[in-house]
Amino acid sequence: MGWAKYHEDNISRYWRDAKTKVRMERMTEAPPFKKPSSNNDLGKIRLLRRRLAENPSDLQAQQAFHAEKARLEKLGVSPNELLGIIHGDAPSTPATASDNDIAQGRKKVLKDFTIATARPLPVIVLADVSGSMSANGKIDALNDAIQSMIESFATEDHSRAEIHVAVIVFGKGDARLHQSLLPATEINWERVGAAGNTPMGAAFDLVVKMVEDHEQIPSRAYRPTVVLVSDGQPTDEWREPLRRLLASDRASKASRFALGIGDDADPAMLAEFLADPSARVYSAHEARQIKNFFRWVTMSVTQRTRSMNPNSVVVIDPTALDDYDF
Amino acid sequence: MTSNECMARCSHVDYFGASVSGPAHRALRKPNEDQWLGVSGTFGTLIVVSDGLGSRCRARHGARKACIATLRAVRAWHKDGNGSCDDLVDRIEPLWFEEIAPFDRSDCAATCLLALAHRDGRTFVAALGDGMAAVRTHGAIERVEHLRASGFSNETQSLGNGGDWAKRCFERAEVDIAVLASDGVSDDIRPDRLADFIDWLKEEVATLRPMNRWHSLRRELNEWPTPRHLDDKTIAVLTWPIGRTS
Numbered sequence: 001m002g003w004a005k006y007h008e009d010n011i012s013r014y015w016r017d018a019k020t021k022v023r024m025e026r027m028t029e030a031p032p033f034k035k036p037s038s039n040n041d042l043g044k045i046r047l048l049r050r051r052l053a054e055n056p057s058d059l060q061a062q063q064a065f066h067a068e069k070a071r072l073e074k075l076g077v078s079p080n081e082l083l084g085i086i087h088g089d090a091p092s093t094p095a096t097a098s099d100n101d102i103a104q105g106r107k108k109v110l111k112d113f114t115i116a117t118a119r120p121l122p123v124i125v126l127a128d129v130s131g132s133m134s135a136n137g138k139i140d141a142l143n144d145a146i147q148s149m150i151e152s153f154a155t156e157d158h159s160r161a162e163i164h165v166a167v168i169v170f171g172k173g174d175a176r177l178h179q180s181l182l183p184a185t186e187i188n189w190e191r192v193g194a195a196g197n198t199p200m201g202a203a204f205d206l207v208v209k210m211v212e213d214h215e216q217i218p219s220r221a222y223r224p225t226v227v228l229v230s231d232g233q234p235t236d237e238w239r240e241p242l243r244r245l246l247a248s249d250r251a252s253k254a255s256r257f258a259l260g261i262g263d264d265a266d267p268a269m270l271a272e273f274l275a276d277p278s279a280r281v282y283s284a285h286e287a288r289q290i291k292n293f294f295r296w297v298t299m300s301v302t303q304r305t306r307s308m309n310p311n312s313v314v315v316i317d318p319t320a321l322d323d324y325d326f
Numbered sequence: 327m328t329s330n331e332c333m334a335r336c337s338h339v340d341y342f343g344a345s346v347s348g349p350a351h352r353a354l355r356k357p358n359e360d361q362w363l364g365v366s367g368t369f370g371t372l373i374v375v376s377d378g379l380g381s382r383c384r385a386r387h388g389a390r391k392a393c394i395a396t397l398r399a400v401r402a403w404h405k406d407g408n409g410s411c412d413d414l415v416d417r418i419e420p421l422w423f424e425e426i427a428p429f430d431r432s433d434c435a436a437t438c439l440l441a442l443a444h445r446d447g448r449t450f451v452a453a454l455g456d457g458m459a460a461v462r463t464h465g466a467i468e469r470v471e472h473l474r475a476s477g478f479s480n481e482t483q484s485l486g487n488g489g490d491w492a493k494r495c496f497e498r499a500e501v502d503i504a505v506l507a508s509d510g511v512s513d514d515i516r517p518d519r520l521a522d523f524i525d526w527l528k529e530e531v532a533t534l535r536p537m538n539r540w541h542s543l544r545r546e547l548n549e550w551p552t553p554r555h556l557d558d559k560t561i562a563v564l565t566w567p568i569g570r571t572s
Binding site for chain 2: 044046047108110113114115116117118119160162217219220222223224250
């Protein structure tokens with residue numbers, strides 16, 4: 001047995017065609033003598049036993065099991081050893097964990113070692129909840145838009161990733177984590193009120209801390225999306241925290257969206273947050289435009305999760321929205 | 327352990343592996359961009375796993391050539407008198423450049439993981455990029471790879487980008503199994519169950535007859551239990567017979 005046993009694998013096929021020295025070496029080397037071991041012989045019947053334990057009506061497994069049993073009997077495998085496996089009786093050899101599993105009809109399966117959840121795609125919203133957001137129904141529109149976005153993510157059927165959402169709010173004197181990072185399906189959105197100033201720098205620090213934390217966002221996660229929504233100038237030191245965000249290993253790789261609300265928003269600062277000349281800062285002057293922005297973000301994220309590579313940035317044209325008027 | 331015992335131990339090293347396309351490539355009718363190679367020769371027994379970077383147009387070619395370049399490097403290294411692990415990995419990238427010609431290195435970028443059970447009893451394990459290179463030594467699992475400290479899924483170092491190899495040389499008779507896996511596998515293995523996963527490979531899969539083993543492993547990879555998984559999946563294993571580890 002050499003390459004032929006892996007004939008469907010690409011490299012093997014390549015080398016077989018190339019008739020290289022590899023194959024020659026394998027052919028000229030005397031195959032190592034292998035004493036038939038009971039362990040080797042019993043491997044297949046153990047697997048079949050496991051398949052039958054999981055699905056007793058599997059006819060193919062039943063036939064294979066009986067054929068294997070007959071073959072082993074012919075080879076002279078100890079009847080006690082064989083019976084121990086077939087009937088789950090105490091084996092003649094000293095018991096091991098796997099033998100006990102067999103006896104209980106439960107063997108280790110790959111499912112026991114793998115992560116049972118899809119790879120996460122984190123979406124982190126940085127929401128301005130300063131006092132000025134309470135004017136003209138902006139905070140209500142923001143709450144509705146975030147709730148609607150979370151509901152859309154939770155009901156997304158074609159996603160190739162599990163969308164997780166976190167919301168960091170800044171206002172009322174400090175930035176805080178209003179909604180911790182959880183799968184959208186597990187979130188029950190609690191509405192947030194507006195008060196205080198605009199400590200955006202503290203929010204940048206929080207997002208860096210979250211994205212750099214491998215416990216919260218493991219390395220198997222897809223690249224996160226960070227959405228910044230603000231209606232005014234930051235009231236704390238924000239340049240250094242933003243520099244830290246843009247210089248950090250992981251947070252700098254996030255796809256970023258920015259929305260300025262009203263005339264007091266600072267588009268230049270929001271453009272610095274995007275740090276991409278081709279990216280656009282969107283502005284909203286009415287409450288419904290906030291909802292439109294979040295619809296656009298939702299579409300962009302869901303398109304990413306539906307794509308074959310959810311790490312790729314999918315740019316959705318906002319004009320694709322029916323009532324687009326940013 | 328005498329040198330004769332080392333040679334005898336080395337001659338009993340077995341290898342196996344399997345590779346399957348992930349759902350993403352199957353849906354697009356694209357071929358598997360993971361490749362693996364297993365070969366025994368005068369140098370000992372070698373397994374290589376390479377994962378072509380999905381965003382590159384000749385990723386499959388790059389991965390295949392990574393396996394071939396590694397084999398050529400091992401042969402040349404063995405012929406020149408078995409230097410250090412550094413010497414071995416330094417030979418791989420120039421040979422890979424030769425192999426991928428006339429295509430551009432950036433179009434062919436691929437990771438490279440290798441495990442070599444050398445004739446003299448030592449085991450060399452090296453890794454460039456994502457995936458898992460793990461060995462069990464005296465019952466403890468050791469991973470030979472750089473932690474993906476800064477990246478996310480599908481972001482990795484590769485051949486052609488001057489990456490930093492993680493490498494280890496294990497002295498005689500320390501290792502009883504070495505496992506290489508592409509990131510499609512390693513990212514979905516629970517870190518707290520890695521030892522059990524390696525036990526499973528050693529006790530449940532390695533003990534099967536070669537063809538059954540290959541079919542069994544392919545079936546497991548094709549029926550990968552993690553929901554909504556996408557990547558190609560490859561596992562290659564070097565295994566020493568039970569009772570021959572000391």
